[in-house]
Amino acid sequence: MIFTVTPIFALPVAVIYMALWIRVTSKRSALAQSIGDGGNTDLLLRIRQHGNCAEWSCFLLILMILSEGMGVPSLYLHIGGTLLVLGRIAHPFGLKKDNAAHVLRYVGNGSNMLATLIFIILIAVNLLRL
Template sequence: MAPLEAAAVYVGINILLLIYLSSRVVFMRRSAQVSVGHGGNVDLEIRTRVHGNAAEYIPSMLVALITAAFMGIPVLWIHILGTTFTLGRVIHAFGLSRSVLQARVLGMVLTWLAMIVVAAMLIFHGLTGFAPLHGLSGQSI
């Protein structure tokens, strides 16, 4: 599997996650008969925030993964970063939806960890032209 193909897997999964979280808002809006805002409905407010939080983080990470793939970051690292980030987003959505603080914290730690590592890799590779941790993939760039 090439790095861009690996990135495509995480793009697809995270798009489906956004659609799922959005559909939860849409269905709650219908049942609560609220077209804008949350109308005082706490469950709708939480679902809106869960979707909003995902929508705030997912796009930039997907751009980062695709950029990393194009820049030659090894496929193993695309998988490590994509899995860590996606797992973080799912755990955070669960924790925020159910008010489980530990899940929210773990989800954010995994999210930020993946984003910080990919940001560092992109900056390093952009400045040096060298793919960090190249030897771990078994592939040349």
């Protein structure tokens, strides 16, 4: 099977992931901090922005490719993929050390939770048809 929809969303997510990784690496280099955050809150913030992207992106892309492999209509894949990308763009800007209630943090987490629910429902519906 050739997957045609999931790669459309995997590519921008991979670019975002790499950009966040570069931010962590450059800060580690500037601080000569090999492991951990060394008590530096800016490095900790960058580590969490990158980590959150890794956690959500892998999980959602797995659900998305499973959905695509099960033959879910592409409209639903595009909706879930769009929510994933929007969430990955919004979340790093909303994750602030001095504001846990930043609107972009809610947008990032909310859109990824919604995408997760969409893919869970799509997979469950397709499993019930088997």
